[in-house]
Amino acid sequence: MAAMNDMEKKLAEYKCDTNEAVCLKLVRFPEDIDDESTTFHPEYSHQLYGDDEVAFGYKGLQIQLYYSAGNLSTLFKVKYTARVTDKFDCVEPDDVEGKIREIIPAGFCCNTDDFISLLEKEANFKPFGSLLHTYKVHNVEAGEDLTYQIHKVDISCPGFREYHERLQTFLMWFIETASFIDVDDDRWDFFLVFEKYNKDGETLYATVGYMTVYNYYVYPDKTRPRVSQMLILPPFQGEGHGAQLLETVHRYYCTSAKVQDITAEDPSENYVKLRDFVLVKLCLTLPSFSSEKLSQGFSEEMVSEAREKLKINKKHARRVYEILRLRNTDMSDEEKAREFRLEVKKRLYGPYRKNQRELTKMRKCLRPEELASHISQMDTRLQHEELEKSYQDVLAEYRRVLERLAQA
Template structure:
């Protein structure tokens, strides 16, 4: 459970420092998260999961000082996310050493979880019994099935669009967004009083004692930016599939459903994302390529002729995809349509991609030309050393290989659809 921060046997540490080092705990290990459907889940370690991050609460070191055997329990009912919060430990530093204070772990957690949680198992069991009354918020916009090998059957999932006018949704969202702190590195809470926010929620339907209940799977928030004179640009802000459901395809279902939702709106210019992570970019590559592959302008014949304005126009008009994303989709689908074992076709593809990637390097060359006219010889030599052409070519090749590696993964995933 607890891990040392540094080696307590390290030379130079006093006896007291060595002892105190034993009271440092890795908060990513100490925090125990759980989505509870059945009473037996509470004591089932296999249903527990840990955060990826805790630095926003416990600092860059992600360490809590002052405890041995520290456990920070955050248990949620699967649907309504009714919460049990409890801190427990075997030993606290205050009991052993004078004038040494343990971190106030409880206060730190209380700052990010909304009021209304319980602290005892019996109270949580009472909340769990009320799950039968929980129903998803908003209106259903998509339903899909995924075969679950463990259960040996297809599981039904539903995606809903909700807003703050839905009774109980504001309080539910306050509980749901606490997961952001543990799984999105630079997460922050949004201003829910701003009516430009849209909320999309994924739920699993499951059976408990013959009754259909719903479990929270994940969600997405989208902000509708105004674009002069009469358009909006929906921008994905937050997207999270909860850990027990990751790797099952829910992210792709959610993103595609949300994209299709905005496509039906004549006022939508295009759909974008705010500061997307690498994982989100991979997901978007797959979803947009899947959507575009059936457009006439993205046929194999057209792809091999090169990127065109026709692709930009059709992707924007029919799927609300902007030029930058349309170009990336083109490169992915052209890779799939190209026989890379043919030297001539492979070379044509490579040159086409590098022609786009070379833009920043050409800018550097133009800057070098300006410097030749303006700088003294010794200053020019110094700058030339910083903009070495050989290095640029190596970086360009590295960028190309890295990009094609990403594209190949997307092509492989498309083949599995």
């Protein structure tokens, strides 16, 4: 047994955390290749390397995936200081390279010199599609305002299909349940964010992030655009690009009479925060969301104006109303704070009420002991506690949105 433990210990030295081992880079200049500070790592690698996110068989493993900043031409290399087969004959290392080859399209470089010669062609790269929006962000490090552009593209645009194949590989590392989409379905719209920058007096473009939207058919003659994937690449996160992108996409669809409303597929917590901020910002301009209207409660007028002018559905309009109502409520005034709390709790109570209605129906067909277990789940005191907790969570979410709005 002791020998086995020794063996296990020795083999454990050949385990690597794949989130650490995978090194990603967006390269603008040849000197970025060896510059540690430009490297970033995945948030997730379980889609390729299993739930424990471990690669076995190597010491000092480095899986390098470097992309040129604009066109995303790819350099792929695997490095390590030792391999398990150097010491143990009967143990096979994991095929870490094969896993990457499954997701990156053909045509990548394995040699740094080839990659540098591709980097020199970056000056020829221009953003795809049509320009929808230009904005500036002040960059503290550079001490200047940097310019960004948002473009709308469809798959028929020359060169875009191949570029998109390279771009979507980032999803695997940063979206927990990512999957690649069928681009041949012409209901997809693509929105891309680029940074405009200078290199030796030439204007170049760097890829910042993107969004894919699927246009669902709604009977009889409408569509419902649904946000499917959205990613701002890590070097650009926290600079407000997500909000710019989502607002631009909303404004784009708002102009179409065919669009019923805009939704999102399985939105993450971060996406919901972003959407709250963008929709609140957009609704501030609507007369039905003025201060005096907010104090009169949630209305049909709000629902129809949000839908007609901004393609916001009723559920999201209600959330915007609550956030703006909070902004207008003096929460130190006990009576006003109570009114606000009761109104939000009444909405939150909806699902509990539904449960109770279902329970009444179930009484007719359940055996007594089954009914008892369901009733215990619906214990009133417990319900009140749950409701209070839900309310406090919602309040915290709303306050974060209002903080961001105040900063903007």
